[in-house]
Amino acid sequence: MIKFNFYVVWFFMMLLISMISFYFGMIFNLLNYSLIIEVSLLNVNSVNLSYVLLFDFISMMFMSVVLFISSMVILYSYSYMGGISNSSLRFLFLVILFVLSMILMIMSPNLLSIMLGWDGLGLISYCLVIYYMSNNSYVAGLITCLTNRIGDAGLIICISWMLSYGSWHFIFYKDYFDSYISWLMIMSCFTKSAQIPFSCWLPAAMAAPTPVSALVHSSTLVTAGVYLLIRFNNNLFFSNTLLFISLMTMVFSSICANFEFDLKKIIALSTLSQLGLMMVSLLMNMIDLSFFHLLTHAMFKSLLFLCAGIFIFYMNDNQDIRLMGIVCNSMPFTTACFNISTMALCGIPFLSGFYSKDLIVESYLNFNMNTFMFIIMYLSLGLTSSYSIRLCYYSIMHNNKLMSLNLVFDKFSFMKLSIYFLTFFSVFFGCLQMWMINLDLTLIMMPTYIKIMTLLMVMFGFWMGLEMFNLSYLFTNNFYLFNSKMWFLFSHSYFLYNKFYNVSIYSNNYLLMWGEYYGAVGLSYYLMNISLKMQNLINNNIKMFLITFLIWFMFMI
Incomplete structure (x- = not known):
């Protein structure tokens, strides 16, 4: 029932926003009107970093069609994907994120x-x-x-x-x-x-x-x-x-x-x-x-x-x-x-x-x-x-x-x-x-x-x-x-992709064999092996154990 409510809520929400977008698209087309909303975020020297939303006839009409089809697909998916299955909610959220990414691309005139x-x-x-x-x-x-x-x-x-x-x-x-x-x-x-x-x-x-x-x-x-x-x-x-x-x-x-x-x-x-x-x-x-x-x-x-x-x-x-x-x-x-x-x-x-x-x-x-x-x-x-x-x-x-x-x-x-x-x-x-x-x-x-x-x-x-x-x-x-x-x-x-992928595998192996083996990764492996050998030597040799204890005792004094 919870999953069904999620499907119904998102269906009606997208359908309502689609109708509103269609209405404003017709108004913008009739009046030959465009609306730009800009929010300035950061200025670095002469570069202005801001977030811009563009509302005009093209963006509103296309967003209306996208949301209408998305609402129909969500309603369709409840029966097709199995509304009571465990993965249906994950599928619904993926579809919603997909639609939101498309709307983000539609509404923005910023690259x-x-x-x-x-x-x-x-x-x-x-x-x-x-x-x-x-x-x-x-x-x-x-x-x-x-x-x-x-x-x-x-x-x-x-x-x-x-x-x-x-x-x-x-x-x-x-x-x-x-x-x-x-x-x-x-x-x-x-x-x-x-x-x-x-x-x-x-x-x-x-x-x-x-x-x-x-x-x-x-x-x-x-x-x-x-x-x-x-x-x-x-x-x-x-x-x-x-x-x-x-x-x-x-x-x-x-x-x-x-x-x-x-x-x-x-x-x-x-x-x-x-x-x-x-x-x-x-x-x-x-x-x-x-x-x-x-x-x-x-x-x-x-x-x-x-x-x-x-x-x-x-x-x-x-x-x-x-x-x-x-x-x-x-x-x-x-x-x-x-x-x-x-x-x-x-x-x-x-x-x-x-x-x-x-x-x-x-x-x-x-x-x-x-x-x-x-x-x-x-x-x-x-x-x-x-x-x-x-x-x-x-x-x-x-x-x-x-x-x-x-x-x-x-x-x-x-x-x-x-x-x-x-x-x-x-x-x-x-x-x-x-x-x-x-x-x-x-x-x-x-x-x-x-x-x-x-x-x-x-x-x-x-x-x-x-x-x-x-x-x-x-x-x-x-x-x-x-x-x-x-x-x-x-x-x-x-x-073509396989050849490029093989080149990347070869370069990765090359870096692992030379660049990393004689670099930070190889040095960490070397120090770890040295410490393990020293620990085994200390634990298995009574002379080394006594000498180590004596050195520790001298430093403590």
Whole structure:
């Protein structure tokens, strides 16, 4: 009962703060108003160390979405993680610390406090990835931690570089930054948002519990890089190389998802594809559209993960989609919510994902790009629809090969209650945002056949995904292995980390053998051995004992 009260209290608290943040976000947007609260902590010569909180439309809206999804995840976790288990309270506190670290990063325009939230996200995400304490979890946690440390290094160098400005409030100096700080910040954000070649940690983080995956991949950890680049929008510059990397991330993740059979990894790769789309819009200076897609994507992606968690929960922790099937007969409501989130991911008209995704693609068409870039964008759209219909076919229409579903049914629980709310927002949140947010949009004029080309590519992706079942004999086992292993990117990363780890072990042994053996540690061992030998000599030799007693007696006199 105590644990249940903790879950309920934090659920209502986060939901209430989310509604308050949404209200003030709308007020700030209507009045074009921002509020900065600065608390001066220390002045050292010309360097001012202070803590700053920034309240504006972007921070309040994003914090509202993060807290709303967090409240749904906490309510969901009470049933999923076992509300009466001994570890559920530890899990709840880890999730709360994770959300607080994200809010610390959202609300601060200061690089030092952003670094605290950034490191808090990395540390607590590592604790959550290794939550089940298995060998696979430890390897996934190692990959996640080491990859994110690369981005942390870039942020630390930015903090050191900004010391010459006398302050770390980047929001006041972003018009005066040189290209080095911009490149370091882009590298940090690309690492945190898992762009190529740092993509391998995102599917590896699926070793965490499913509610954490819903939180991490919708609105917190992986979106931190996109959000930080939105804050650094004045320092973003168009680069064909960065744009090509983001486009290749979209295609790469979509192709790998078409040959993956792990349910959670497929959804993780879909997150990677959408992060690439956000980066593309950012690099083309479409800041408002990127933020709009960030909000809508958070809603339907969290719903997608939570529905997948219910499937896994009732399938005895099975995540292989080849063993699922016909769950639409036993769990019709959950299946319907799962399909709604999948269709929103594809950009089916008048769902949440359509309003942001279609605008980004149409704006991309008006950008001065070559034909190859257009082909990559439309190929990624088709592949997104392909793995989505493949996922629906395997998990819903395919014959069940694991267990009897006679005793599996849609019963009311806290998991279902959280899905109710997220389904509503996955359908209506996009249009509500369009009506309430004054987006800086330009009128896009194009012929009808180009206008419907995006929808036709989505339909073509559906057909291609269904035809893959009939043409599966054309793909060899090595081809499946190559794509399911993310083009061996995970193996290459593990090889690189392993080499660095071996170097650290060798250097540690070298220092232990020479530096410490002939230094303080070796000297302490030597003196300890001498004292033990002297003590044995005194205790076992009567002459030494008498001489020692005589010397002690003489000194006492």
